[in-house]
Amino acid sequence: MQSIPEHAFTTDRPTTLRRARSPVAFLPEVVGVAPDRDGAALVDIAIADGRVASVAPAGSGPALPGDVDLGGRHLWPTLVDVHAHLDKGHIVERTPNPDGTHFGALTATAEDRTRFWRRDDLIRRMEFGLACAEAHGVSAIRTHLDSQEEQGPETWAAFGEVSVAWKNRVALQAVALAPMDIFRGPYAEQLADIVAETGGLMGGVTRATGSRIEDGLADLDALLDRLFALASDRDLDVDLHVDETNYAAGATLPDIARATIRNGYEGRVTCGHCCSLALQDEATLAEHVRLVRDAGISIVTLPTVNMYLQDRQAGRTPRWRGVTPVTELRAAGVRVAVAGDNCRDPFYAYGDHDMLDTFRQGVKILHLDHPYGDAAALAGPAPAAIMGLSDHGAIRPGAPASFIVMNAWSMDQVLARPQSDRIVVRNGRRLAGGLPSYATLVAAEPGRPTEHAAA
Structure with a gap:
C-alpha cells in the first residue's frame, strides 16, 4: 500500500486528497459515488485556505499542486461528542467508586465534588479532557455540568473561562445537570439565568436529590413544566438524563415526551441514556417510541458507560447490556447519536474522550454491523445536528478541512484496531503534539500524596 507522503497536511497550498474512503453518511452533498459493501465511497477532496473547496467522486477532483493520494484509506471528519461530563473527568484515582454501581458513583462523585471542585481543579481537569479529545479528533463537545445550588455557579464560571480559552479548538456547549427537585425552589431561576448568560441548555436528571431513579417523583409533570417554562422564557433548548436504570415500569421518557408536546418544545429536546426502554415489552416500546418521534426528541445512547454501570451486582455476571434500542428508534425516524459520557470518574473508570473508540465499541455493543449501513452517522x-453545528461531523464544501485519516481500508479494519496511529488534521494542517501526559494532570491533583505524584 502507498504510504502517505511526508509533506501531506504540512503546508497551506491548495491540495486535493485523492481516493479518500469515507462512509457516505459523512458525505451529504456528494452525488454519483458508488458505495462499497461497508457503505463507504472513494472521493477526491479539494482543500484551500484550510477549508473544503469541493468533494467529488474519485478521479474527478481538480489537479492541484499539493495533491496527495490516500490510496483508499478511510478519512473521516472530526467527530462530535454530544454527551460528556468534563467537570467530573479524571477523578477516579482520588475518589474511586466503591463498588462500580450507579449508586456508588453518585456517592463518590458527591464526595469528590464537595472536597475538591473549585476553580483551579475544574479548569485543570476540563482542559486535560479537551486536550485528549482534540488529539483523538473530536472537534465539538456538549458537556453536562453538575449544577446543584452549592456547586453550579462555580462550575459554570470555570466552564466559561475554559470556553473562551478553547473557542478556536473545540466547539463547546454546556447543559445544567441537577436532580429535578431543584425546580421546586427559587434556585432554579438563578440557574436558568446562569445558563442563559453562558449560552447553554437547561437540563436535569429525572430523580430527586439523594434518591434512586426507581423511587419516582410524584410531581414530575409539574417539575417538567417549570423546567420548560424557564427554558422557554430564555429561549433555551433542553437536554435531560433519563431512565438510567433497569426499572422499566417507572420509565419517565413518555412523561418527558408528553411535557415536550404540552409546552410546544417539539424538536428542541434531547434525552440521554434511556436504558430501561430496552426492557419494555414490544407493545409498550412501540408506544413510547412513537411518543418520542411525535415530540421530535433526539436520543443519545452511551453504550460504554451503561454497560459498565447497569446490572452490576457483586458476584454475578450482568444479564443485559444497559443500552437503549437504537435500531427501533432509528427505524421510527428518531434522531439517535452515540456519545462518550463519563471518562475516568466514578461513573466510568476508563475512557479517553475518544469518539472514534466510542463508535468502534458502539457498533459492536449495539450490533450496528452486517451491514454497517449509515451507522457512522x-x-x-x-x-x-443535535448541537446545531453545520460545520462539524460531515465532509462538505465550505466546512473546515478537519479530518481523521486512518491506516484502514475497510470498516472491519477501522473496528479491529484502536487506530492509535491515526492522523488528525485541523483546518488543513496536521495536528501536532499528541495526547497530554497523565503526569501534567496527576502531579497537581489536590489530595494526592506527594510520593504518588508523577515526575
Whole structure:
C-alpha cells in the first residue's frame, strides 16, 4: 500500500486528497459515488485556505499542486461528542467508586465534588479532557455540568473561562445537570439565568436529590413544566438524563415526551441514556417510541458507560447490556447519536474522550454491523445536528478541512484496531503534539500524596 507522503497536511497550498474512503453518511452533498459493501465511497477532496473547496467522486477532483493520494484509506471528519461530563473527568484515582454501581458513583462523585471542585481543579481537569479529545479528533463537545445550588455557579464560571480559552479548538456547549427537585425552589431561576448568560441548555436528571431513579417523583409533570417554562422564557433548548436504570415500569421518557408536546418544545429536546426502554415489552416500546418521534426528541445512547454501570451486582455476571434500542428508534425516524459520557470518574473508570473508540465499541455493543449501513452517522451528522453545528461531523464544501485519516481500508479494519496511529488534521494542517501526559494532570491533583505524584 502507498504510504502517505511526508509533506501531506504540512503546508497551506491548495491540495486535493485523492481516493479518500469515507462512509457516505459523512458525505451529504456528494452525488454519483458508488458505495462499497461497508457503505463507504472513494472521493477526491479539494482543500484551500484550510477549508473544503469541493468533494467529488474519485478521479474527478481538480489537479492541484499539493495533491496527495490516500490510496483508499478511510478519512473521516472530526467527530462530535454530544454527551460528556468534563467537570467530573479524571477523578477516579482520588475518589474511586466503591463498588462500580450507579449508586456508588453518585456517592463518590458527591464526595469528590464537595472536597475538591473549585476553580483551579475544574479548569485543570476540563482542559486535560479537551486536550485528549482534540488529539483523538473530536472537534465539538456538549458537556453536562453538575449544577446543584452549592456547586453550579462555580462550575459554570470555570466552564466559561475554559470556553473562551478553547473557542478556536473545540466547539463547546454546556447543559445544567441537577436532580429535578431543584425546580421546586427559587434556585432554579438563578440557574436558568446562569445558563442563559453562558449560552447553554437547561437540563436535569429525572430523580430527586439523594434518591434512586426507581423511587419516582410524584410531581414530575409539574417539575417538567417549570423546567420548560424557564427554558422557554430564555429561549433555551433542553437536554435531560433519563431512565438510567433497569426499572422499566417507572420509565419517565413518555412523561418527558408528553411535557415536550404540552409546552410546544417539539424538536428542541434531547434525552440521554434511556436504558430501561430496552426492557419494555414490544407493545409498550412501540408506544413510547412513537411518543418520542411525535415530540421530535433526539436520543443519545452511551453504550460504554451503561454497560459498565447497569446490572452490576457483586458476584454475578450482568444479564443485559444497559443500552437503549437504537435500531427501533432509528427505524421510527428518531434522531439517535452515540456519545462518550463519563471518562475516568466514578461513573466510568476508563475512557479517553475518544469518539472514534466510542463508535468502534458502539457498533459492536449495539450490533450496528452486517451491514454497517449509515451507522457512522451516529458519531458525526446526528450529534452535529443535535448541537446545531453545520460545520462539524460531515465532509462538505465550505466546512473546515478537519479530518481523521486512518491506516484502514475497510470498516472491519477501522473496528479491529484502536487506530492509535491515526492522523488528525485541523483546518488543513496536521495536528501536532499528541495526547497530554497523565503526569501534567496527576502531579497537581489536590489530595494526592506527594510520593504518588508523577515526575
